[in-house]
Amino acid sequence: MTTPSIPLAGVIGWPASHSRSPALHGHWLRKYGLPGHYVPLEIAPENFEAAFRMLPALGFVGANVTIPYKETVMELADQVSDRATLIGAANTITFGRDGRIHADNTDGYGFIENLRQLAPDWRAEAGPAMVFGAGGAARAVLSSLLNAGVPEVRVSNRTRPRAEKLRADFGNRVQVVDWVQAGNAIEDATTVVNTTSLGMVGKPELRVPLDGLRPGTVVSDIVYTPLETQLLRVAAEQGCTCVDGLGMLLHQAVPGFERWFGQRPEVDEATRAAVLG
Ligand code: NAP
Numbered sequence: 001m002t003t004p005s006i007p008l009a010g011v012i013g014w015p016a017s018h019s020r021s022p023a024l025h026g027h028w029l030r031k032y033g034l035p036g037h038y039v040p041l042e043i044a045p046e047n048f049e050a051a052f053r054m055l056p057a058l059g060f061v062g063a064n065v066t067i068p069y070k071e072t073v074m075e076l077a078d079q080v081s082d083r084a085t086l087i088g089a090a091n092t093i094t095f096g097r098d099g100r101i102h103a104d105n106t107d108g109y110g111f112i113e114n115l116r117q118l119a120p121d122w123r124a125e126a127g128p129a130m131v132f133g134a135g136g137a138a139r140a141v142l143s144s145l146l147n148a149g150v151p152e153v154r155v156s157n158r159t160r161p162r163a164e165k166l167r168a169d170f171g172n173r174v175q176v177v178d179w180v181q182a183g184n185a186i187e188d189a190t191t192v193v194n195t196t197s198l199g200m201v202g203k204p205e206l207r208v209p210l211d212g213l214r215p216g217t218v219v220s221d222i223v224y225t226p227l228e229t230q231l232l233r234v235a236a237e238q239g240c241t242c243v244d245g246l247g248m249l250l251h252q253a254v255p256g257f258e259r260w261f262g263q264r265p266e267v268d269e270a271t272r273a274a275v276l277g
Pocket of ligand 1: 107110132133134135136137138157158159162195196197198200204222223224245246248249250252
């Protein structure tokens with residue numbers, strides 16, 4: 001397969017119009033003066049496989065994938081990274097020059113890079129982490145925390161069997177905490193992460209009692225609309241180090257951009273501003 005002179009990439013979803021990824025990649029393409037375009041690709045389910053397989057012929061070197069295709073693309077890929085296999089979903093596709101489709105998941109990488117950037121004193125080994133939620137994003141966050149060396153990750157989810165499944169998949173450094181006990185389990189946690197959709201615009205608030213939060217605990221919310229959720233507001237009042245969810249979105253895009261356009265992009269204040277637009 002020849003390399004296109006104007007490489008294209010995009011975000012595949014149904015819908016895809018809400019995605020901030022075109023603003024993000026567009027910002028980096030302009031910043032580094034690179035040829036290329038990044039576009040939203042709304043593909044209806046009935047056309048998905050045919051349209052997806054046609055992308056390299058149209059000049060696409062890769063794509064991000066969002067709802068509802070994060071699992072489907074794993075079945076179409078020729079090669080799936082270990083972390084995508086572990087998470088059970090892919091968000092970054094690269095169309096290789098050899099014609100092969102590579103699927104990866106960079107959400108966990110994005111989460112941990114954001115944590116390291118906004119809480120530079122964070123130490124994985126410092127103590128247990130408490131994670132609210134057991135959905136797709138929780139799997140990415142959990143795998144990255146365990147990989148970074150967190151000694152114990154407590155998971156609490158409204159639907160307990162989903163948390164039990166995480167323990168079964170990720171091993172005995174994962175402890176399941178009943179949803180009604182979640183407030184107690186944050187007391188000696190050095191890292192607390194919300195991976196539920198609670199606190200997002202249009203969703204109910206996270207109602208877990210937060211009085212156990214201690215000064216110095218690193219508290220992260222992967223919800224980024226609003227940027228400061230109620231969890232982060234309370235955490236700031238209690239002297240915690242707060243990490244909002246926008247940076248995860250920015251950092252998860254770095255490996256894809258580098259693979260497709262040949263330049264490792266920097267995540268800085270201007271990047272945040274471009275996406276907040
Ligand atoms: P998901 O797979 O649908 O999981 C949703 C999670 O939220 C589950 O744990 C679910 O619990 C919980 N939940 C939903 N409504 C609830 C309620 N009323 N009470 C208690 N728990 C509730 O979604 P996801 O893909 O993991 O995404 C979760 C959030 O992360 C979304 O807001 C998404 O926008 C955000 N996210 C952010 C980034 C980023 O880059 N910052 C990346 C990925 C996702 P049950 O299992 O009991 O339903």
